[in-house]
Amino acid sequence: MKKNKLKLYLQILLSFMKIGVVTFGGGYAMIPIIENETSKRRKWISGEDLLDVVAISESTPGPIAICAATFIGYKVAGIIGAFMATLGVVLPSFVIIYFISIFLREFSTYDIVKYAFTGIRAGVLALIIKAVISMFKKAPQHILAYTIMAVAFALVVLFSTNVLVIILSSAVIGIVASIIARKRGKELK
Amino acid sequence: MTYLILFLEFFKIGAFTFGGGYAMIPFIQETVAKHNWMTTAELVDFIAVSESTPGAFAVNISTYVGSQVGGFFGAVCATTGVVLPAFLIILIIAKIYDKFKNSKTVKGAMFGLKSVVVGLIAATVISIATEVFFVNGFTASVFTTSSFWFSLVVFAIMLFLLLYKKLSPVIIVVLSATLGIVAGYTGII
Numbered sequence: 001m002k003k004n005k006l007k008l009y010l011q012i013l014l015s016f017m018k019i020g021v022v023t024f025g026g027g028y029a030m031i032p033i034i035e036n037e038t039s040k041r042r043k044w045i046s047g048e049d050l051l052d053v054v055a056i057s058e059s060t061p062g063p064i065a066i067c068a069a070t071f072i073g074y075k076v077a078g079i080i081g082a083f084m085a086t087l088g089v090v091l092p093s094f095v096i097i098y099f100i101s102i103f104l105r106e107f108s109t110y111d112i113v114k115y116a117f118t119g120i121r122a123g124v125l126a127l128i129i130k131a132v133i134s135m136f137k138k139a140p141q142h143i144l145a146y147t148i149m150a151v152a153f154a155l156v157v158l159f160s161t162n163v164l165v166i167i168l169s170s171a172v173i174g175i176v177a178s179i180i181a182r183k184r185g186k187e188l189k
Numbered sequence: 190m191t192y193l194i195l196f197l198e199f200f201k202i203g204a205f206t207f208g209g210g211y212a213m214i215p216f217i218q219e220t221v222a223k224h225n226w227m228t229t230a231e232l233v234d235f236i237a238v239s240e241s242t243p244g245a246f247a248v249n250i251s252t253y254v255g256s257q258v259g260g261f262f263g264a265v266c267a268t269t270g271v272v273l274p275a276f277l278i279i280l281i282i283a284k285i286y287d288k289f290k291n292s293k294t295v296k297g298a299m300f301g302l303k304s305v306v307v308g309l310i311a312a313t314v315i316s317i318a319t320e321v322f323f324v325n326g327f328t329a330s331v332f333t334t335s336s337f338w339f340s341l342v343v344f345a346i347m348l349f350l351l352l353y354k355k356l357s358p359v360i361i362v363v364l365s366a367t368l369g370i371v372a373g374y375t376g377i378i
Contacts, residue, residue: 021243024359030245052290056282057209059289059299062275063245064209070279079280086276090268093244097252098264100238105257112370118378119369120237121230121321122340123361126347127240128314131211133352136307145304152308156215157315163216167205167305174301175294182293188300 008077009084015042016069016088023065030065034072044076065089140189144177191259192266198224199251199270207302210246215309217250218316226254229320237366240358247271336378343368 015037023030031054038044045053057067066086073085107113139145148170155161174188181188198220206213214236221227227235239249248268255267282289289295321340323331331337343365350356350364372378 024240024243024357052286055290056279056286059207059295060275060278060282061205061207062203062209062278063213063247063271065245066248066272066275067209067279070276071283074280074283082276082280082283086272089245090248090272093242093248094252094264094268096242096244097239097249098256098261100242101253101256101264104238111373115369115373115378116366117234117237117369118336118340118373119343119365119367120362121233121317122343123347123365124233124236124240125314125317125321125344126351127236127358127361128211128214128310128317129348130351132307132310132314135208135212135303135310139303139307140300142300145300148301148304149308149311152305153311156309156312163219163309164201164205166309167207167216167302170301170305171298172301174299174304175297178293178297178300188297 005077009080011042012073012077012081012084013088016073016085017092019069020065020089020092030068034065034068038072045072049075142189144173144188148173192262194224195255195259195263196266196270199255199267200273202251203247203271204274206247207299208306211310212306213247213250215306215313217247218313221254224258226258229316230324233317233320237362241362339372339378 019030019033019037023033031050035047035050039047039050053068053071054064056071057064060067066089069085069089070082074082077084108117136149139149152166152170155166156163178188202213202216202220206216214232218229218232221232222229235250235253236246238253239246242249248271251267251271252264255264257263259266319327321344322337325331346368347361347365351361356364369378
């Protein structure tokens with residue numbers, strides 16, 4: 001019995017290490033890989049439950065990969081399972097980035113690296129604009145939502161307002177607005 | 190003390206950013222600027238590194254900043270900080286998740302949060318664009334420099350490839366690096 005448990009913990013650790021190694025860019029890119037490993041291959045979680053995991057990860061703070069790993073690990077093998085899954089998904093990038101961080105400063109004085117990053121910075125700007133567009137598509141299409149976007153944008157650009165204050169205020173506004181909408185017999189979407 | 194600050198700052202980032210990935214950048218940018226841990230240019234460079242290496246963005250950047258500021262243990266503290274809130278919150282939610290999923294308050298808060306993140310990251314676009322195009326200040330002479338036009342062309346090509354050709358971020362990073370290297374050695378920039 002005990003040996004079986006140990007084996008399961010180890011399996012969880014290794015499965016999530018694999019997920020951590022093969023996903024580039026993080027976020028939603030990880031979901032098909034998580035599905036493949038935990039649902040199709042290991043049968044730890046059903047496809048439908050996995051959809052719930054994604055929905056929950058979206059509505060809780062923190063990286064999606066960490067939320068999903070903790071949730072699935074917990075469902076499969078309790079708190080130790082959650083710990084193993086989270087450790088597994090973090091470990092590969094921790095090791096890789098730790099070594100990169102040692103070398104990046106060294107290399108950053110090389111001409112070739114400087115030139116490469118001059119190009120890369122322009123490319124990253126395009127990546128972030130793409131992210132804005134896809135987040136806009138996922139955001140509520142509602143006059144209040146547009147107002148929140150515009151006000152948050154203006155507060156940061158013009159007044160350098162604290163980001164945490166803006167985030168928390170938006171949650172409060174959303175909650176209050178949904179209560180008002182319900183009192184009027186409508187649903188805020 | 191450095192370790193504690195790293196842990197607490199990244200704990201805050203982990204606890205108050207929703208949706209993961211690029212949604213975390215505005216808060217991270219504010220934090221690293223406040224402590225002089227990273228310039229905007231370094232942050233942009235690191236986004237490219239993170240896109241080209243496995244794992245979640247939040248884990249990658251906390252490992253990187255932690256190791257630059259406080260070596261190996263700095264990396265451990267920052268990464269633990271960013272992971273811990275999601276880990277703890279998911280453990281609680283795993284037990285009550287049907288209630289959580291259908292909560293009207295959570296839905297209301299998500300309305301606000303999904304909207305605000307669009308505004309916040311759009312504000313980040315402004316500061317990154319300033320870094321890419323107007324690194325030496327906003328003057329008319331910028332428009333006569335070849336590096337400005339080079340960045341603009343790379344940016345336009347990459348945005349087109351991302352939006353209309355659906356190329357993956359890794360390929361965008363590699364392509365823009367290549368253009369940068371070619372332009373650098375041919376003396377264009």
